[in-house]
Amino acid sequence: MTSSTIERSIRKKGFQGKIRHGVPMSEITSFKIGGPADLLLFPRDQRDLQIAMALFRASGLPLLLLGNGTNLLVNDNGVRAPLVSLADNFQEISQQDTKVIAGAGAALPQFLNFCAAHALTGLEALVGIPGTVGGGIRMNAGSWGREIGDHISSLLIMDHSGETRRVTREQVVFGYRGIKLPFEGIILQGEFSLHKGKRDEIHMRMAEFLRKKKETQPLTQPSAGSIFKNPPDMPA
Numbered sequence: 001m002t003s004s005t006i007e008r009s010i011r012k013k014g015f016q017g018k019i020r021h022g023v024p025m026s027e028i029t030s031f032k033i034g035g036p037a038d039l040l041l042f043p044r045d046q047r048d049l050q051i052a053m054a055l056f057r058a059s060g061l062p063l064l065l066l067g068n069g070t071n072l073l074v075n076d077n078g079v080r081a082p083l084v085s086l087a088d089n090f091q092e093i094s095q096q097d098t099k100v101i102a103g104a105g106a107a108l109p110q111f112l113n114f115c116a117a118h119a120l121t122g123l124e125a126l127v128g129i130p131g132t133v134g135g136g137i138r139m140n141a142g143s144w145g146r147e148i149g150d151h152i153s154s155l156l157i158m159d160h161s162g163e164t165r166r167v168t169r170e171q172v173v174f175g176y177r178g179i180k181l182p183f184e185g186i187i188l189q190g191e192f193s194l195h196k197g198k199r200d201e202i203h204m205r206m207a208e209f210l211r212k213k214k215e216t217q218p219l220t221q222p223s224a225g226s227i228f229k230n231p232p233d234m235p236a
Contacts, residue, residue: 001059003039006082010041013051017044018088025074028066030130032222034074039082040066044089046188050162052084063160065186067135068107071224087132090188095120099153100192104134108141116206121197122151124205128213130224134187140179143226144209149174156189157181164188177229 001009007019019041025034043049056063066072066085090105093114100120102111108126111133115123125146129136140149155172158164165185173180217226228236 001061003082006039006055006059006061010051010055013055015041015043015048015051017048018042025069025078028069029072029074030068030070030222030224031073033076034072035076035078037079037083041082041084042088043084043086046158046164049084049086049158049186049188052082053158053160053162056082057160063186067138068130068132070131070135071139086134086186086188090134098194098196100194101189102133102192103189104132104137104187106133107131108133108136112206115192115194116199116202119197119199119202120194121202121205122194123148123192124202125209127206127210128217133190137187137190138179139177140174142177143213147174149179151192151194152190153193154191155181155187156191157183157185157187159183159185 003021019039021039022036023040024036026032041052043052053063062081064079064081064083066083068087086105088105090103092103093106093111094101095118098120100115108129108131112123112127125144126136126141126148129141129143131141136148137152137155140147142148152169152172154166154168156164156166167182171182230236
């Protein structure tokens with residue numbers, strides 16, 4: 001199927017989100033490299049995502065989920081298969097006492113600033129890590145010996161049939177820079193259990209972690225931050 005055919009088909013099914021053609025991946029990836037993507041879909045909501053997944057299943061197309069383009073290398077030929085991004089519309093962040101619920105499309109810096117603004121502590125060490133909440137969860141992003149998975153209490157996931165299910169922390173296997181879900185699917189939302197803290201102290205810790213990171217990583221240059229896994233007993 002051509003990108004135009006896919007767009008016509010998905011619109012007929014009721015897809016309401018944004019659709020872009022020929023998007024230079026160099027505009028999206030943090031490395032600033034990559035040729036054009038034939039088709040990039042931005043679902044407006046879960047219903048849009050279900051429509052896209054159903055079309056891909058029926059057409060035998062792979063489901064390629066694009067986060068914020070960090071840790072992603074794309075060659076100059078670009079991408080022929082359609083890409084799906086949650087970064088436009090799955091960005092909601094809310095608070096329930098010491099729990100924070102964040103959409104997979106929310107930027108990690110936005111998420112950390114929300115936690116700090118509400119005096120919720122636990123994730124300060126993640127400051128300076130690029131990407132989205134969903135990408136951070138999928139790779140169990142971490143820094144300075146702390147990981148985002150340390151504070152996850154549950155995840156909202158859409159499986160490949162389009163069904164949405166919530167899984168508890170106990171159902172997820174957290175590893176070094178990766179997780180194993182009880183079934184394959186797309187992470188839509190993460191729920192995080194944090195602790196009450198002092199806003200000024202949280203901001204101070206974030207500033208100190210960021211200062212240390214700037215000393216060792218080219219945060220102002222096209223890169224993906226620290227991308228090498230540490231070998232045993234020493235930093236990469």
